[in-house]
Amino acid sequence: MQPVLKVQALSKTFNVRAGLFNRKKFEVLKNISFCIGKGETLAVIGETGAGKSTLAKLLAGADHADSGQILLEGNIIEDNGIRDDQCRHIRMIFQDSGASLNPGLTIGDMLDDCLLYNTEFDKALRIEKINTTLSKVGLLRDHQHYYPHMFSVGQLQRVALARALILDPKVVVLDEAVSSLDPSIRAQIVNLLLKLQRDTGLTYIMITHHLSLVRHISDHVVVLDKGEVVEYGATEVVFQNPQSKVTQRLLSC
Numbered sequence: 001m002q003p004v005l006k007v008q009a010l011s012k013t014f015n016v017r018a019g020l021f022n023r024k025k026f027e028v029l030k031n032i033s034f035c036i037g038k039g040e041t042l043a044v045i046g047e048t049g050a051g052k053s054t055l056a057k058l059l060a061g062a063d064h065a066d067s068g069q070i071l072l073e074g075n076i077i078e079d080n081g082i083r084d085d086q087c088r089h090i091r092m093i094f095q096d097s098g099a100s101l102n103p104g105l106t107i108g109d110m111l112d113d114c115l116l117y118n119t120e121f122d123k124a125l126r127i128e129k130i131n132t133t134l135s136k137v138g139l140l141r142d143h144q145h146y147y148p149h150m151f152s153v154g155q156l157q158r159v160a161l162a163r164a165l166i167l168d169p170k171v172v173v174l175d176e177a178v179s180s181l182d183p184s185i186r187a188q189i190v191n192l193l194l195k196l197q198r199d200t201g202l203t204y205i206m207i208t209h210h211l212s213l214v215r216h217i218s219d220h221v222v223v224l225d226k227g228e229v230v231e232y233g234a235t236e237v238v239f240q241n242p243q244s245k246v247t248q249r250l251l252s253c
């Protein structure tokens, strides 16, 4: 079966300061390759600074790679740093959703803007889509009139999820999206993610330090170390018999 997302030899370099006047190249991601099937969850784990968030941004189109390809359902959506700007099928949710929402916009206006800029929907269709999306993530119709500061942290993650889902993406990248939540709220959001996946065949790429969560919900895992894939396989296999020193260290914590 064709993977929904295929990443081929993705590399990324940052120009970083070296001393007072010089800059040097820092290879943050080196030759990253993996693929993921529809309705599956792939976890990306690694120590601090391994390159996980950079990879998340490249996948979601928030930054560009220097080389390599990203293919969605067999079509190249990024080729050596050139992104198909029309591609809205990979969306991202961050840890601190509150910070990524415009405090001056109601949730309804924010969702409406997403639809206005990315679809040809008329007003009636946009209203219907906003209502069904809010209900999908467990929020009420009335919540569209609320501003971000009126929500709890857990509800804000639902709002972020609504913003990601309103354009019917195929892949959602979750960068520590449930990490800051307290355990009971985290469990609610994880159950919501699993339900959405069961109902719609969504594919997740989950970046997290929570290894119990990785074990609970991911089908495959990629272990990054200093920008390189040091282990990649079925989660159960990797957890039971970790091959790389980094994976062994992570699992022993």
Ligand SMILES: Nc1ncnc2c1ncn2[C@@H]1O[C@H](COP(=O)(O)OP(=O)(O)OP(=O)(O)O)[C@@H](O)[C@H]1O
Residues within 6 Å of the ligand: 014, 015, 016, 028, 046, 047, 048, 049, 050, 051, 052, 053, 054, 055
């Ligand atoms: N814009 C940037 N310019 C220069 N260096 C950067 C930039 N963004 C990230 N880095 C560096 O790239 C490396 C990887 O960062 P990244 O945030 O991707 O790691 P991470 O695995 O997500 O870490 P953490 O688990 O702590 O979030 C780090 O050394 C970081 O300092």
